[in-house]
Amino acid sequence: QTVKYLKDYTAPTHLVPKTDLLFEINEQYTDVWATLHIEPQNGATELVLQGDVKLISIKKNDETLPETAYSLNPNDETLVLPNMPTEPFTLTIHTQVEPQKNKSFNGLYESEGNLYTQCEPEGFRKITFHPDRPDVMGEFTTEIRANADKFPVLLSNGNKIRSGSLNDGRHFAVWHDPFVKPTYLFALVAGDLALTSDFFITQSGRRVVIEFYTRQADAHQVAFAIESLKNSMKWDETRFGLEYDLDIYMVVAVGDFNMGAMENKGLNIFNTKYVLADSQTATDADFEGVEAVIAHEYFHNWTGNRVTCRDWFQLSLKEGLTVFRDQEFSGDRASRAVRRIENVKLLRTHQFAEDASPMAHPVRPASYVEMNNFYTMTVYEKGAEVVRMYHTFLGEEGFQRGMKLYFERHDGQAVTCDDFRAAMADANGFDFEQFALWYSQAGTPTLQISGSLKKNGGNLDYVLRVKQILPDTPDMPASQKQAMMMPLAIALFNENGEKGAFKLPNDDNSYNETILIVNQAEQEFVLREVQQSVTPSLLRGFSAPVHLQFDYTNEQLALLLAHDDDEFARWEAGQTLLRRAIFANETALQQGNDLPQNPLLIQALRNILNDNNLDAAFKAMLLQVPAEAELWGERDHINPVQTTMAREALLDEIAHALHGELLATALNARESENADKRGKEIAFYEYNPKDAGLRALQYACFPLIHRFDEAATIEQVFEHYDEMARKNMTHEWGVLSSINSNASAKRDELLARFAAKFDHQALVMDKYFSLIACSRRADTLVQAQAALNHPRFALDNPNKVRALIGTFARNVPHFHALDGSGYAFVAQHIKKIDAFNPQVAAGLARAFNLLKRIEPQRQALMRAELEAIVALPSLSKDVREIVEKILA
Ligand code: HT7
Numbered sequence: 112q113t114v115k116y117l118k119d120y121t122a123p124t125h126l127v128p129k130t131d132l133l134f135e136i137n138e139q140y141t142d143v144w145a146t147l148h149i150e151p152q153n154g155a156t157e158l159v160l161q162g163d164v165k166l167i168s169i170k171k172n173d174e175t176l177p178e179t180a181y182s183l184n185p186n187d188e189t190l191v192l193p194n195m196p197t198e199p200f201t202l203t204i205h206t207q208v209e210p211q212k213n214k215s216f217n218g219l220y221e222s223e224g225n226l227y228t229q230c231e232p233e234g235f236r237k238i239t240f241h242p243d244r245p246d247v248m249g250e251f252t253t254e255i256r257a258n259a260d261k262f263p264v265l266l267s268n269g270n271k272i273r274s275g276s277l278n279d280g281r282h283f284a285v286w287h288d289p290f291v292k293p294t295y296l297f298a299l300v301a302g303d304l305a306l307t308s309d310f311f312i313t314q315s316g317r318r319v320v321i322e323f324y325t326r327q328a329d330a331h332q333v334a335f336a337i338e339s340l341k342n343s344m345k346w347d348e349t350r351f352g353l354e355y356d357l358d359i360y361m362v363v364a365v366g367d368f369n370m371g372a373m374e375n376k377g378l379n380i381f382n383t384k385y386v387l388a389d390s391q392t393a394t395d396a397d398f399e400g401v402e403a404v405i406a407h408e409y410f411h412n413w414t415g416n417r418v419t420c421r422d423w424f425q426l427s428l429k430e431g432l433t434v435f436r437d438q439e440f441s442g443d444r445a446s447r448a449v450r451r452i453e454n455v456k457l458l459r460t461h462q463f464a465e466d467a468s469p470m471a472h473p474v475r476p477a478s479y480v481e482m483n484n485f486y487t488m489t490v491y492e493k494g495a496e497v498v499r500m501y502h503t504f505l506g507e508e509g510f511q512r513g514m515k516l517y518f519e520r521h522d523g524q525a526v527t528c529d530d531f532r533a534a535m536a537d538a539n540g541f542d543f544e545q546f547a548l549w550y551s552q553a554g555t556p557t558l559q560i561s562g563s564l565k566k567n568g569g570n571l572d573y574v575l576r577v578k579q580i581l582p583d584t585p586d587m588p589a590s591q592k593q594a595m596m597m598p599l600a601i602a603l604f605n606e607n608g609e610k611g612a613f614k615l616p617n618d619d620n621s622y623n624e625t626i627l628i629v630n631q632a633e634q635e636f637v638l639r640e641v642q643q644s645v646t647p648s649l650l651r652g653f654s655a656p657v658h659l660q661f662d663y664t665n666e667q668l669a670l671l672l673a674h675d676d677d678e679f680a681r682w683e684a685g686q687t688l689l690r691r692a693i694f695a696n697e698t699a700l701q702q703g704n705d706l707p708q709n710p711l712l713i714q715a716l717r718n719i720l721n722d723n724n725l726d727a728a729f730k731a732m733l734l735q736v737p738a739e740a741e742l743w744g745e746r747d748h749i750n751p752v753q754t755t756m757a758r759e760a761l762l763d764e765i766a767h768a769l770h771g772e773l774l775a776t777a778l779n780a781r782e783s784e785n786a787d788k789r790g791k792e793i794a795f796y797e798y799n800p801k802d803a804g805l806r807a808l809q810y811a812c813f814p815l816i817h818r819f820d821e822a823a824t825i826e827q828v829f830e831h832y833d834e835m836a837r838k839n840m841t842h843e844w845g846v847l848s849s850i851n852s853n854a855s856a857k858r859d860e861l862l863a864r865f866a867a868k869f870d871h872q873a874l875v876m877d878k879y880f881s882l883i884a885c886s887r888r889a890d891t892l893v894q895a896q897a898a899l900n901h902p903r904f905a906l907d908n909p910n911k912v913r914a915l916i917g918t919f920a921r922n923v924p925h926f927h928a929l930d931g932s933g934y935a936f937v938a939q940h941i942k943k944i945d946a947f948n949p950q951v952a953a954g955l956a957r958a959f960n961l962l963k964r965i966e967p968q969r970q971a972l973m974r975a976e977l978e979a980i981v982a983l984p985s986l987s988k989d990v991r992e993i994v995e996k997i998l999a
């Protein structure tokens with residue numbers, strides 16, 4: 112396998128400032144003529160183009176080149192032209208593609224009779240030959256010709272400059288994008304699609320046309336996405352001072368898509384999951400997903416498109432920054448604290464696991480085999496945390512000064528993470544030299560903190576000792592790693608739960624919270640003139656992406672849970688109590704002891720349930736018991752099923768001890784949700800953040816209510832399902848998820864009714880398949896296997912695969928079943944899917960990344976499956992890279 116290294120980067124030998132494309136779409140295949148206007152650099156004569164596509168012919172300045180003038184190398188997907196002029200010249204390259212046969216959804220592909228492209232990161236080379244690297248930027252003009260009946264809509268980037276009829280029922284459109292861009296932002300869509308239009312007036316008064324393209328049957332579901340786009344456009348103007356640049360912004364929704372969406376200049380292509388939403392088919396979480404992804408792709412217009420990446424190692428330059436921007440947007444829209452906690456949960460569940468696995472890599476990877484494998488939690492989510500740390504150090508004003516300088520310096524360029532860091536540093540006179548380590552050192556640091564009171568004359572000092580521990584990762588032993596620089600936000604609470612004042616060294620001002628700069632392996636911070644009793648609130652707001660170890664007593668955690676005014680720290684105190692209770696159960700199970708009781712935790716949860724001043728969405732968050740994957744942190748010898756049992760035992764304890772409070776809370780939340788809707792149409796149960804919070808609270812309680820008395824609850828749900836579910840999909844989903852592990856036939860019947868009702872709603876059928884796959888019932892594997900034959904299931908549709916097989920691979924007791932059946936099921940489908948969609952197969956293969964940290968019996972079973980996968984001679988490099996890393 113060819114490994115590409117960041118250290119080997121060299122500037123391009125040839126630039127391509129202009130590319131003219133002609134697509135002639137036929138029944139069976141599409142002809143592409145690409146005219147590249149090439150500017151050799153520094154007298155270079157050998158031109159290497161990338162391509163994985165059928166070559167028909169090449170012309171140099173209108174003269175057909177003989178086959179002896181170039182060599183095609185399918186192994187490394189290159190076309191080498193050794194004797195090219197040193198002066199500017201053109202190459203016109205004729206290629207032929209078969210989009211109907213393309214099930215990889217990469218390059219030009221067909222879905223339901225329409226054509227779409229996906230070019231990031233290296234899909235353009237499946238369309239034509241080109242340097243196809245992000246630092247070769249140019250202006251694109253694209254002509255599309257196709258049958259007018261079958262393909263009435265012809266779209267590409269930029270502005271439509273011409274269109275008209277041709278002979279034989281064909282027509283054409285010519286698009287020109289005035290902004291230079293790399294090939295990965297190229298897009299084309301051709302098909303029979305419904306258009307929903309709107310417009311946005313920018314801060315400078317320009318009118319931007321908004322066009323959303325969907326299947327005709329889906330057009331009524333785009334209103335929320337359009338509103339989200341307008342909100343995003345407004346927010347980017349007000350918070351970042353960034354205005355949209357073209358006169359048209361198009362979004363196309365497609366059901367076959369490998370990821371969430373793609374930010375192609377002026378022509379975003381979206382997974383339908385992140386465009387289509389109405390209250391009968393989408394949950395509140397789905398609405399929030401649509402809003403966030405619409406925003407994310409829109410924000411790329413500046414952070415990604417106007418300023419792009421020099422090479423793919425710099426992916427986090429655009430992704431980390433854009434995730435940070437979409438997180439801030441969502442936080443500004445509503446429920447900032449809850450959004451922050453959700454982001455941290457996602458990071459800790461998936462990115463921390465990645466960082467502790469053989470797949471660990473720095474935010475800026477040093478090498479890769481298949482770039483598609485590096486659209487990771489580390490690049491996106493840890494990358495966003497790295498950007499957030501700049502923000503924490505500099506504050507909003509300083510951060511915006513940095514952004515301004517970044518755009519002044521680099522608009523229209525392809526740059527690096529160091530250029531971003533330099534802009535932040537130079538705009539603020541802040542030294543971010545050491546901070547660069549966040550881009551090169553993989554693994555999650557641990558901060559071991561201890562605190563003690565010390566007499567200082569008549570006063571007391573609180574001395575915090577901070578030790579930074581960096582883990583070994585496959586790319587670098589801990590001994591070679593250097594101490595990182597990070598912000599540590601802290602406050603001190605007294606025994607009454609009040610925030611206490613303190614002073615800092617050489618500073619006579621009083622503070623009640625501060626940000627300490629951690630930058631050494633071991634460090635001491637002195638907080639002066641503190642009160643007698645101190646409980647520190649540490650890593651407030653999750654100020655750095657680290658593990659925190661501090662020896663809190665359970666009473667101190669309960670105090671923070673009751674009183675901390677930083678919602679993250681408050682929630683985290685509760686999570687630590689919950690984690691401790693589960694670990695204690697695990698130990699008891701291992702040792703065959705009785706399970707311990709947790710009166711302090713139960714009382715703390717009772718107080719939360721009874722607290723009428725708490726925001727409903729936040730209360731729902733406080734009640735969430737950490738999932739298994741959140742509990743594994745840095746542990747080894749994991750026995751997944753024992754973790755599940757320990758966790759379930761705690762859920763039982765909570766459900767029984769707090770049944771009355773849970774019922775009352777759920778009923779109150781339902782009452783509050785209904786209060787302003789009496790006498791109104793059901794359609795009034797729409798998404799809005801306040802009602803979403805009330806619903807989140809109802810469905811935080813309902814599974815625990817079901818757990819208290821399963822038989823009575825399933826009867827009740829069965830009797831009243833239509834009434835409970837009819838308000839909107841959040842209720843329908845909430846009810847079904849709550850009883851989804853119930854062993855009775857009534858649960859099966861309810862799911863069957865759900866599937867029948869939504870048979871023709873592809874996105875709701877994804878929900879049905881994920882319900883099947885996430886159930887903790889004993890027969891889940893059998894049901895998942897049967898679902899493969901459901902008429903609405905399709906192995907070549909990535910959403911369906913993620914819903915059924917991806918969800919199953921996260922179902923801890925079933926994926927990790929001791930007979931190996933769960934591993935075999937997932938492995939079997941990795942092999943099948945790899946034959947046509949390596950990217951999706953590689954995504955599934957990541958489920959095995961726990962291999963080395965799992966107990967020996969399961970480790971052997973997993974290993975056997977992985978070894979069978981790598982033994983396949985035709986295995987893609989995508990899956991091979993992942994599986995070989997896991998096995999190494
Ligand atoms: N920048 C986009 C990445 C993406 C992608 C990558 C590989 C293969 C298919 C893909 N579709 C979209 C999405 C984003 O982060 O905005």
Ligand code: ZN
Nearest residue numbers: 407411430433
């Ligand atoms: Zn992105």
